[in-house]
Amino acid sequence: MLEVIVQNGEEAIHAExxxxNRLELVTAISEGGLTPSYGTIKHVLKNVSIPVQIMIRPHSYHFNYTSSDLEIIIEDIRQLAKLGGLRIVFGAVTADYKINTAILDQIIQAAPNIDITFHRAFDEVEDQVNAYYTLTQYKxxxxxxxxxxxxxxxxxxxNNLESLVNLANQLQGPEIMPGGGLTPSNLEPIHKQVQAGQYHFGRSLRIKGDFKHSFDPLNFKKVVNxxxxxxxxERN
Known part of the structure; x- marks a missing residue:
């Protein structure tokens, strides 16, 4: 499974x-990715047939959200639901760097059919194994x-990714999706050790490795191959 970051409808069509196999739709990639506009979401969902995970992130300051932040997050999810999209990319941690279960509970209550990718806020937790056990309760x-x-x-x-994938297989919990610094040249050796079932790509699939540019067809083909x-x- 190959998931690719896109910023608009044109990129989404090209990526497909x-x-x-799946898209992550964001805006403000220079800020690490924020919630896209209603119009952008609508355009992308209308023009591709593969799944689209929508970034839900009100700002780039931190992942320890306030009650005001949460109001915005919930409203964005409700608007997304009106477009027929209930697949989001989201993450929240507490002040002491644990999974913020209170916020997850409220999001799920607001959208019971939601499909969540917990994003790299997971890399900020104090203990990823304990955090994984917590998220398994929300699988x-x-x-x-x-x-x-x-x-x-x-x-x-x-090494940590390998351990997390093994833990995920053992617990039958959320799937581990490696992302961050993956390239066409390092994917194969990383996959040989980690053995994940899906991978997340961003700038390395772009011309000059820059989100200002379109996709690099050659690099895209290398990753797909x-x-x-x-x-x-593995099937054989």
């Missing part, structure tokens, strides 16, 4: 055509966790 809604294993990137977090080849080998 190039072989992406009906938290379907996957985007993480670099608590390190700066997936290469540095390789690595994942397809690994899948065939």
């Amino acid at each position: 055509n190039f072989g992406a 009906q809604h938290v379907k996957r966790i985007l993480t670099s294993g608590g390190k700066e990137n997936c290469q540095a977090g390789q 690595v994942l397809n080849s690994s899948y065939k080998q």
Whole structure:
């Protein structure tokens, strides 16, 4: 499974055509990704057939959200539901860097059919194993966790990612999705160790590795080929 970051409808269409299996739609990527506009969400959902996870993030200051932040988050999710999209990318932690279960409870109460990717706020928790156990209690809604294993990137977090994937398999909880610093050249060795079932790509699929530019067809093809080849080998 290949998930790719997109910023608008044109990019979404291209990513699907190039072989992406799922999209993460964001705006303000220079801020780490914020909630896209209503119009952008509507345009993307109308023009692609693959799943689209919508970033729900009101600001880039931190992931310890206030009650005012939560009001905005809930309203954004309600507006998203009106468009027929209940797949979100979201993460929240407490002041002492644990999973904020109170906020997760309120989001799920507001949208009981929601599909959540818990994003790299997971890399800020004090203990990823304990945090994973917490999120396993929400596995009906938290379907996957985007993480670099608590390190700066997936290469540095390789050992932790392997342990998290093994834990996920053992507990049958949310799937671990490595993301952060993945490239066409390091994907294969990382996958050989980590053995995740899905991977998240951003700037390395862009021309000059920059979100200002469109996708690099060659790099996109390399990643798709690595994942397809690994899948065939594992099936055999």
